[in-house]
Amino acid sequence: MKSQLSKSRFPRFLFRLTLAATIVIGLNGAxxxxxxxxxxxxxxxxxxxxxxxLAGSWSGxxxxxxxxxxxxxxxxxxxxxxxxxxxxxxxxxKSTASxxxxxxxxxxxxxxxxxxxxxxxxxxxxGRYVDTELSVQDGGFSWQYQAGPAHxxxxxxxxxxxxxxxxxxxxxxxxxxxxxVDMLLQHRP
Numbered sequence: 001m002k003s004q005l006s007k008s009r010f011p012r013f014l015f016r017l018t019l020a021a022t023i024v025i026g027l028n029g030a031x032x033x034x035x036x037x038x039x040x041x042x043x044x045x046x047x048x049x050x051x052x053x054l055a056g057s058w059s060g061x062x063x064x065x066x067x068x069x070x071x072x073x074x075x076x077x078x079x080x081x082x083x084x085x086x087x088x089x090x091x092x093x094k095s096t097a098s099x100x101x102x103x104x105x106x107x108x109x110x111x112x113x114x115x116x117x118x119x120x121x122x123x124x125x126x127g128r129y130v131d132t133e134l135s136v137q138d139g140g141f142s143w144q145y146q147a148g149p150a151h152x153x154x155x156x157x158x159x160x161x162x163x164x165x166x167x168x169x170x171x172x173x174x175x176x177x178x179x180x181v182d183m184l185l186q187h188r189p
Contacts, residue, residue: 040114045086047112047119050136054080054089058164060185062095064104065178074103076183078164087111110134149173154181162187 062076074095083090088111095104108123121134121143135142140157149172156166168181 041087043114044112047114048082048086048089048110051089051110051141053139053158054091054164055082056080057188058185059188060163060183062181062183064095065180072103076185078185153177159184 056079058076058078058080060076062074064072064074066072074097077094077096079092081090082088088109091108091110093104093106093108094102096102104125106123106125108121111120112118113120119134119136119141120131122129122131130145132143132145137157140155142153142155144151144153146152147170151171152168153171154166154168156164159165164183164185164187166181166183166185167179169177170180171177
């Protein structure tokens with residue numbers, strides 16, 4: 001009889017041990033699921049906050065050089081707004097002549113791709129667009145692209161007095177870069 005009793009208790013003990021292990025594993029899984037994990041959109045919003053210094057309306061002088069001849073002097077406006085609950089920055093830029101006619105307009109979006117850990121910049125102008133990476137630094141950014149034989153680099157930074165200073169330089173082959181755009185914008189209330 002003793003041997004029968006031992007045999008019947010062993011499976012019951014094994015069953016209880018297996019049940020206890022299952023419960024502990026299940027609780028650990030449930031607790032891990034309850035830990036707040038940072039979502040993809042949270043990561044994107046956090047990265048986009050680094051560009052918060054751009055939000056608002058800006059206006060000021062712009063000088064545009066288009067080859068030989070006198071440079072063009074215009075007034076540039078940049079309206080910058082967060083969209084999609086902070087996931088996208090929408091930038092609308094316009095240059096106007098002294099008579100009020102718009103001579104240049106562009107629309108751009110900036111978003112953060114958490115998978116590649118890179119900011120994407122897409123700008124539209126006159127039926128064309130550029131899709132490139134945006135490099136973000138404290139109080140500034142830069143972006144570049146190839147336009148036929150020219151390599152274009154745009155660099156923006158906030159001045160000590162809080163102005164939006166941006167230059168565009170074009171490089172053709174091995175020649176030194178030539179400044180084609182120079183603007184200095186003030187933040188409007």
